[in-house]
Amino acid sequence: xxxxxxxxxxxxxxxxxxxxxxxxxxxxxxxxxxxxxxxxxxxxxxxxxxxxxxxxxxxxxxxxxxxxxxxxxxxxxxxxxxxxxxxxxxxxxxxxxxxxxxxxxxxxxxxxxxxxxxxxxxxxxxxxxxxxxxxxxxxxxxxxxxxxxxxxxxxxxxxxxxxxxxxxxxxxxxxxxxxxxxxxxxxxxxxxxxxxxxxxxxxxxxxxxxxxxxxxxxxxxxxxxxxxxxxxxxxxxxxxxxxxxxxxxxxxxxxxxxxxxxxxxxxxxxxxxxxxxxxxxxxxxxxxxxxxxxxxxxxxxxxxxxxxxxxxxxxxxxxxxxxxxxxxxxxxxxxxxxxxxxxxxxxxxxxxxxxxxxxxxxxxxxxxxxxxxxxxxxxxxxxxxxxxxxxxxxxxxxxxxxxxxxxxxxxxxxxxxxxxxxxxxxxxxxxxxxxxxxxxxxxxxxxxxxxxxxxxxxxxxxxxxxxxxxxxxxxxxxxxxxxxxxxxxxxxxxxxxxxxxxxxxxxxxxxxxxxxxxxxxxxxxxxxxxxxxxxxxxxxxxxxxxxxxxxxxxxxxxxxxxxxxxxxxxxxxxxxxxxxxxxxxxxxxxxxxxxxxxxxxxxxxxxxxxxxxxxxxxxxxxxxxx
Amino acid sequence: xxxxxxxxxxxxxxxxxxxxxxxxxxxxxxxxxxxxxxxxxxxxxxxxxxxxxxxxxxxxxxxxxx
Numbered sequence: 001x002x003x004x005x006x007x008x009x010x011x012x013x014x015x016x017x018x019x020x021x022x023x024x025x026x027x028x029x030x031x032x033x034x035x036x037x038x039x040x041x042x043x044x045x046x047x048x049x050x051x052x053x054x055x056x057x058x059x060x061x062x063x064x065x066x067x068x069x070x071x072x073x074x075x076x077x078x079x080x081x082x083x084x085x086x087x088x089x090x091x092x093x094x095x096x097x098x099x100x101x102x103x104x105x106x107x108x109x110x111x112x113x114x115x116x117x118x119x120x121x122x123x124x125x126x127x128x129x130x131x132x133x134x135x136x137x138x139x140x141x142x143x144x145x146x147x148x149x150x151x152x153x154x155x156x157x158x159x160x161x162x163x164x165x166x167x168x169x170x171x172x173x174x175x176x177x178x179x180x181x182x183x184x185x186x187x188x189x190x191x192x193x194x195x196x197x198x199x200x201x202x203x204x205x206x207x208x209x210x211x212x213x214x215x216x217x218x219x220x221x222x223x224x225x226x227x228x229x230x231x232x233x234x235x236x237x238x239x240x241x242x243x244x245x246x247x248x249x250x251x252x253x254x255x256x257x258x259x260x261x262x263x264x265x266x267x268x269x270x271x272x273x274x275x276x277x278x279x280x281x282x283x284x285x286x287x288x289x290x291x292x293x294x295x296x297x298x299x300x301x302x303x304x305x306x307x308x309x310x311x312x313x314x315x316x317x318x319x320x321x322x323x324x325x326x327x328x329x330x331x332x333x334x335x336x337x338x339x340x341x342x343x344x345x346x347x348x349x350x351x352x353x354x355x356x357x358x359x360x361x362x363x364x365x366x367x368x369x370x371x372x373x374x375x376x377x378x379x380x381x382x383x384x385x386x387x388x389x390x391x392x393x394x395x396x397x398x399x400x401x402x403x404x405x406x407x408x409x410x411x412x413x414x415x416x417x418x419x420x421x422x423x424x425x426x427x428x429x430x431x432x433x434x435x436x437x438x439x440x441x442x443x444x445x446x447x448x449x450x451x452x453x454x455x456x457x458x459x460x461x462x463x464x465x466x467x468x469x470x471x472x473x474x475x476x477x478x479x480x481x482x483x484x485x486x487x488x489x490x491x492x493x494x495x496x497x498x499x500x501x502x503x504x505x506x507x508x509x510x511x512x513x514x515x516x517x518x519x520x521x522x523x524x525x526x527x528x529x530x531x532x533x534x535x536x537x538x539x540x541x542x543x544x545x546x547x548x549x550x551x552x553x554x555x556x557x558x559x560x561x562x563x564x565x566x567x568x569x570x571x572x573x574x575x576x577x578x579x580x581x582x583x584x585x586x587x588x589x590x591x592x593x594x595x596x597x598x599x600x601x602x603x604x605x606x607x608x609x610x611x612x613x614x615x616x617x618x619x620x621x622x623x624x625x626x
Numbered sequence: 627x628x629x630x631x632x633x634x635x636x637x638x639x640x641x642x643x644x645x646x647x648x649x650x651x652x653x654x655x656x657x658x659x660x661x662x663x664x665x666x667x668x669x670x671x672x673x674x675x676x677x678x679x680x681x682x683x684x685x686x687x688x689x690x691x692x
Contacts, residue, residue, distance in 0.1 A: 087677050088639040091646030091670050095655045227688035229681045230631040241631035285673055519649055
């Protein structure tokens with residue numbers, strides 16, 4: 001394959017059109033953003049399916065198509081293993097962490113550290129989180145810069161700058177609502193493009209005999225070891241299952257689901273905990289396996305094409321995705337694939353930019369720099385911080401570009417930054433004895449221990465499970481490149497040891513001050529959220545004709561509807577336009593008043609209807625939340 | 627070595643999962659008494675065995691050489 005420009009003007013026209021559509025989409029949904037709650041959390045109103053699809057676009061990073069295709073080409077189906085090891089965390093995540101942050105109205109992860117521990121712990125968490133997220137933005141911008149460099153010959157930094165501006169602008173305009181809506185579009189596009197490539201590959205391998213014949217030939221020519229779902233236990237150094245288990249499942253998995261501010265905000269924009277759980281189930285059991293196929297199959301198909309002599313293996317494996325797409329796609333389809341690649345980047349970067357904005361405003365600006373200002377002020381500041389975050393990420397592009405590969409930059413960075421905070425968070429949620437001082441020292445001591453391991457990699461050897469210290473292909477054996485994956489296990493063990501030890505010698509926070517913040521006090525969190533005893537009787541969602549009238553905060557439905565919902569006056573309900581495809585965009589939370597005598601109606605005060613963009617709706621669905 | 631990877635993942639990962647399941651039982655969110663508890667139990671165990679079954683099937687197919 002040539003190193004020059006690939007694709008046709010039609011393909012590039014499609015990409016430009018795609019950018020325009022995304023900007024338009026962002027602007028369209030900006031009008032639904034009326035407060036910082038809307039900007040960061042989309043008003044906590046969205047349906048599970050919107051959350052699920054937008055999350056998948058966030059999960060599939062820009063590097064995914066490149067990185068996983070390369071691994072899939074070299075190692076086969078085991079490239080999918082990082083997409084299938086998150087369910088282990090789901091009991092703890094779905095039934096402890098999600099209800100805690102939702103019902104305690106935790107707007108940022110550092111805020112949890114303040115409530116559960118103290119201010120020093122919050123400051124440490126804020127620093128780690130901001131470093132992690134801004135760095136992540138930089139890595140994402142670098143990836144697309146490199147991708148556009150491969151495709152168009154643009155300079156890496158220039159291409160990254162174009163994407164930074166576009167992403168920053170639509171996040172600035174519409175916040176979380178724009179992010180969710182554009183990510184919905186991008187998530188669907190990602191999956192369609194990934195599977196289009198798979199079917200085109202089968203078609204090419206079938207050589208005119210159809211898809212089934214192609215799939216059969218694909219299976220036949222794939223080397224036996226490539227059909228296994230997991231890599232070798234501790235070999236090779238750059239792709240072994242024990243290392244990846246600890247680095248991805250324990251390190252990245254916890255970081256992603258428990259402390260990735262972007263993902264947390266996405267789940268907090270769900271209309272209820274139940275919808276958040278539904279979204280998680282669909283993501284992990286349906287969309288992640290599909291995404292694994294979508295991002296990896298270029299490598300699998302590429303291997304089969306090489307085995308059948310239809311493709312020569314590229315020297316640089318990072319180019320396998322483009323090489324396979326270029327050989328399989330007709331003009332136009334190639335453009336679609338490139339747009340998917342772009343979508344993968346922007347959807348990850350936009351979430352991170354919005355998340356940095358949330359942490360900067362809620363954890364630094366609002367409490368310490370400009371307290372007690374009107375919400376309008378913070379909304380405006382949030383928008384400028386979003387632009388600033390994109391700019392800061394852009395400044396880091398040259399730093400990450402100095403690493404040998406994106407994968408190395410990404411792994412080295414996240415492996416070093418996330419484990420100490422992840423351990424502090426888990427111990428905070430699941431061990432009441434864990435003290436504020438212990439949390440602080442877990443983060444500081446854990447980070448120092450990780451830092452030390454870059455200079456003395458022998459520290460990691462006892463945890464290495466026999467994995468080699470360096471990859472065979474590593475010609476420059478610098479100590480910071482040692483034990484690429486298994487460093488996460490070392491970091492987890494050292495951080496946990498520090499946390500547990502310090503806890504036994506320091507004073508724990510009184511039980512009444514951490515109520516609602518630990519796994520065994522979720523019901524207290526629900527009580528606080530509602531301002532009364534939670535009603536968990538299972539009822540139905542009812543439909544009613546909308547009547548916008550009066551003032552106040554209470555909505556009313558008739559007695560029969562209340563009976564069907566198993567709801568009482570004072571319960572919290574979600575009122576939404578009954579047309580499902582709005583996904584909760586036109587909706588609001590409210591408290592239920594005494595039943596109305598007007599049968600079949602739902603009476604909503606004018607201000608509330610306006611807040612939920614419901615004024616023009618005719619019929620609404622009313623669901624009891626708690 | 628391939629099966630070692632598989633069993634290691636499901637022994638260590640399974641430990642995390644079943645500790646989590648125990649926590650959910652202690653919270654009263656999963657169990658056998660009410661419909662809600664049973665639904666949560668089936669959901670969590672079902673998810674675990676879907677992923678387990680998928681990877682086990684690929685292990686068997688892959689080990690057999692296809």
